[in-house]
Amino acid sequence: MSFLLRSILTKLEGCSVGRIARFSSLVTENNDAIETEPIISISEAIQQGRFYEKPKQVWLENLDTIEEKKLGLMMLHPEVFGAHPRIDILHQNVRWQRMYKFVCYAHTKTRAEVRGGGRKPWQQKGLGRARHGSIRSPLWRGGGVAHGPRSPTTHFYMLPFYTRVLGLTSALTVKFGQDDLHIVNDLEIPTTEPGYIEDLVYQRNWGPSVLFVDVPDIMPKNITLATDEIKHFNLMPVYGLNVYSMLKHDTLVLTENAAREIESKILLQLNRMNDREVTKKFRLNQQ
Amino acid sequence: MSGKQGRELALSMLRVLPRVTLANIRDNPGSRQTKKRGRAQHGGDYHGAGNKGSGQRQNYMRPGYETGNNPFYLRFGYEPYYKGHHLRRQYPPLSLSKLQQFIDTNRIDASKPIDLAALLNTGLYHITPHMKHAGVHLTDEGADEFQGKVNIEVQWASEPVIAAIERNGGVITTTYYDQQSLHAVLNPRKFFEKGEAIPRRMLPPMDCLEYYSSAETRGYLADPEKVCHERLVLAQKYGYNLPKIEEDPQYEMLSERKDPRQIFYGLEPGWVVVLKDKAILKPKADYLKEFYQN
Amino acid sequence: MAALRIFARPCFSHIFSKTLASNLTKNTVYNNCKIQERYSSFKSSPQVGDPSQYTDFEISKDPQEWLYVERLLTPKTVPPAPTSTAKQYPSGWAPQSEDALKLPYFVSRTRNYLQPVYLQRSFRGMRRITILRKIEGDIWLLEAELKKHLEETTGKSIGTQIHEVAGILKFKGDQVIRIKEWLTTKGL
Numbered sequence: 127m128s129f130l131l132r133s134i135l136t137k138l139e140g141c142s143v144g145r146i147a148r149f150s151s152l153v154t155e156n157n158d159a160i161e162t163e164p165i166i167s168i169s170e171a172i173q174q175g176r177f178y179e180k181p182k183q184v185w186l187e188n189l190d191t192i193e194e195k196k197l198g199l200m201m202l203h204p205e206v207f208g209a210h211p212r213i214d215i216l217h218q219n220v221r222w223q224r225m226y227k228f229v230c231y232a233h234t235k236t237r238a239e240v241r242g243g244g245r246k247p248w249q250q251k252g253l254g255r256a257r258h259g260s261i262r263s264p265l266w267r268g269g270g271v272a273h274g275p276r277s278p279t280t281h282f283y284m285l286p287f288y289t290r291v292l293g294l295t296s297a298l299t300v301k302f303g304q305d306d307l308h309i310v311n312d313l314e315i316p317t318t319e320p321g322y323i324e325d326l327v328y329q330r331n332w333g334p335s336v337l338f339v340d341v342p343d344i345m346p347k348n349i350t351l352a353t354d355e356i357k358h359f360n361l362m363p364v365y366g367l368n369v370y371s372m373l374k375h376d377t378l379v380l381t382e383n384a385a386r387e388i389e390s391k392i393l394l395q396l397n398r399m400n401d402r403e404v405t406k407k408f409r410l411n412q413q
Numbered sequence: 414m415s416g417k418q419g420r421e422l423a424l425s426m427l428r429v430l431p432r433v434t435l436a437n438i439r440d441n442p443g444s445r446q447t448k449k450r451g452r453a454q455h456g457g458d459y460h461g462a463g464n465k466g467s468g469q470r471q472n473y474m475r476p477g478y479e480t481g482n483n484p485f486y487l488r489f490g491y492e493p494y495y496k497g498h499h500l501r502r503q504y505p506p507l508s509l510s511k512l513q514q515f516i517d518t519n520r521i522d523a524s525k526p527i528d529l530a531a532l533l534n535t536g537l538y539h540i541t542p543h544m545k546h547a548g549v550h551l552t553d554e555g556a557d558e559f560q561g562k563v564n565i566e567v568q569w570a571s572e573p574v575i576a577a578i579e580r581n582g583g584v585i586t587t588t589y590y591d592q593q594s595l596h597a598v599l600n601p602r603k604f605f606e607k608g609e610a611i612p613r614r615m616l617p618p619m620d621c622l623e624y625y626s627s628a629e630t631r632g633y634l635a636d637p638e639k640v641c642h643e644r645l646v647l648a649q650k651y652g653y654n655l656p657k658i659e660e661d662p663q664y665e666m667l668s669e670r671k672d673p674r675q676i677f678y679g680l681e682p683g684w685v686v687v688l689k690d691k692a693i694l695k696p697k698a699d700y701l702k703e704f705y706q707n
Numbered sequence: 708m709a710a711l712r713i714f715a716r717p718c719f720s721h722i723f724s725k726t727l728a729s730n731l732t733k734n735t736v737y738n739n740c741k742i743q744e745r746y747s748s749f750k751s752s753p754q755v756g757d758p759s760q761y762t763d764f765e766i767s768k769d770p771q772e773w774l775y776v777e778r779l780l781t782p783k784t785v786p787p788a789p790t791s792t793a794k795q796y797p798s799g800w801a802p803q804s805e806d807a808l809k810l811p812y813f814v815s816r817t818r819n820y821l822q823p824v825y826l827q828r829s830f831r832g833m834r835r836i837t838i839l840r841k842i843e844g845d846i847w848l849l850e851a852e853l854k855k856h857l858e859e860t861t862g863k864s865i866g867t868q869i870h871e872v873a874g875i876l877k878f879k880g881d882q883v884i885r886i887k888e889w890l891t892t893k894g895l
């Protein structure tokens with residue numbers, strides 16, 4: 127079965143070339159174009175590392191025009207943007223993000239809490255009726271509920287630290303692997319008009335919902351005002367990036383600095399010296 | 414099996430599969446077992462406690478209780494060699510082969526004196542002082558392969574370990590750390606950030622005073638001349654030529670020792686280290702100097 | 708000594724700016740109604756008085772002395788290990804060779820530059836399973852070759868389990884040393 131799936135997928139992959147070609151912006155013959163030196167962005171960690179999986183490459187794009195311009199090429203670390211896409215880890219992360227802040231307020235009253243029912247409704251023997259000790263027993267209509275939900279029920283739990291890290295790398299890899307990751311030089315757009323950014327997203331086929339990520343949490347004024355009213359275009363600083371938001375949005379747009387910041391932060395966690403300290407807080411055995 | 418495998422296969426599959434979203438991800442089948450109570454008529458009959466006996470009454474027996482038998486832990490007489498085991502000092506072991514591995518993989522710089530702080534800084538050796546851990550016990554596993562020339566300071570070492578280190582032209586000293594000093598050594602950055610003065614190291618208690626002041630165990634309170642003599646004696650006993658440290662190019666490093674009151678190399682007790690300003694504050698008063706020296 | 712301790716704390720600087728008199732009045736007001744004192748608390752610990760009543764100290768910014776401090780501060784990430792395969796390492800540890808990158812499969816090292824081979828004991832040590840992690844590339848070929856090697860050296864048939872998605876191989880029995888040696892011969 128898996129062989130069959132594999133062969134089908136490899137064939138499908140061949141078919142998809144046409145689709146990709148349709149959306150790729152070929153260099154048009156435009157005499158007005160200003161010749162610029164293409165940017166090749168590479169980090170120290172990529173230069174020094176020895177990888178089995180080659181560093182990933184992605185176009186560096188712009189936001190200041192509606193049609194896409196390729197400003198250069200960016201190298202991405204294969205352990206961050208080319209990790210194994212673990213769908214199960216993604217699911218565990220998403221479930222954790224949904225559950226840890228969820229408090230269930232469903233509530234029922236037990237037989238003790240329902241009003242009344244202190245008196246024995248009728249004598250034990252002699253009436254030919256079933257024996258009962260309280261009119262609020264769970265067997266009675268209007269009685270208490272046995273084993274019902276009790277409020278508040280917290281569902282907080284902690285996912286292991288490195289499962290969380292792996293969730294981030296998996297999500298970034300999935301976005302990269304499905305061409306839903308775009309790197310731009312910065313988030314500067316020329317106007318505050320929401321129409322501009324809507325047009326841009328439509329033209330570039332970025333899907334309805336887009337998540338823009340930059341390093342600082344104070345974003346450029348124009349993009350803030352332009353996306354303010356549009357609920358499916360969201361801005362997020364690097365420190366807020368999470369698996370849930372990445373999967374919620376169709377397209378992830380990172381600035382160059384943000385991509386490097388994410389890379390360095392994740393590499394720190396993957397290679398950190400005192401990993402015992404970060405995992406210790408949530409260990410069950412605190413001895 | 415040919416074609417793409419593993420990660421490469423997964424990535425090429427992703428390219429043709431629909432977009433991964435919140436709606437189409439799932440965990441591996443069978444990875445999560447939910448323990449649920451039946452909701453039908455007899456779902457909560459025993460409230461999860463089972464039927465009959467100890468389980469139903471939820472009278473959990475004390476550990477070791479054998480339902481009326483003379484328990485195993487009471488069957489034998491008192492064994493006094495475990496007396497006070499919860500008060501005795503422990504020395505978590507570190508083998509010579511591990512030490513060699515730390516040196517080989519750049520976790521320890523052998524060109525500088527190695528002490529407990531350097532070993533803990535590797536992040537691969539841990540002690541917990543509040544569990545009565547009092548430092549490192551260097552064990553002789555891998556003594557034959559050990560080739561490092563080191564100036565090492567440990568808390569406990571056996572004769573073959575001392576021989577293995579001195580054979581390579583190294584120096585070993587056994588020193589004692591008290592609880593307060595151990596806490597300072599455990600995480601020096603955290604300790605300096607507290608803004609406290611580096612404490613003076615206490616002298617060893619009576620039960621290990623002999624160990625730390627005898628030359629055979631290379632105690633730090635021993636007479637250096639006697640230590641020199643014992644080095645020769647050990648070389649003859651184990652049959653190796655003792656390299657002369659005086660002629661060694663690393664003589665300065667090998668002859669570096671701490672004061673019995675000193676915890677960190679190069680930093681005296683009583684000093685305060687300010688990490689923010691990269692400065693060291695040193696007290697000027699004579700009574701403080703005297704206090705920290707004695 | 709307390710002064711030394713306090714000057715090192717950045718959070719105390721604002722206390723110096725306050726006048727001593729205001730602190731005194733505060734104390735006198737609350738002294739009468741004080742019912743408990745917690746010495747371990749930050750707030751109730753004694754306030755800093757006039758610096759002149761504490762001990763004098765000198766500030767040293769000698770870079771030679773600071774080297775001794777820097778030696779004690781742990782780096783955040785693991786320092787890079789040597790990469791030379793020509794050199795013999797006494798501990799038996801060896802870095803991964805360049806040729807290993809050309810193999811159809813690959814086993815990456817752990818963050819501590821060691822081979823990711825572990826022994827898992829369960830059922831009071833009765834079931835021993837050796838786990839090889841961090842496998843990339845053709846895991847099926849690696850399993851076939853490694854299984855053949857182990858069966859030849861032990862003379863027994865060895866059960867294996869492949870987890871392709873996580874890149875994990877499991878072998879029955881304690882095969883840690885054999886697998887590590889085999890990986891070393893492959894340059895992994």
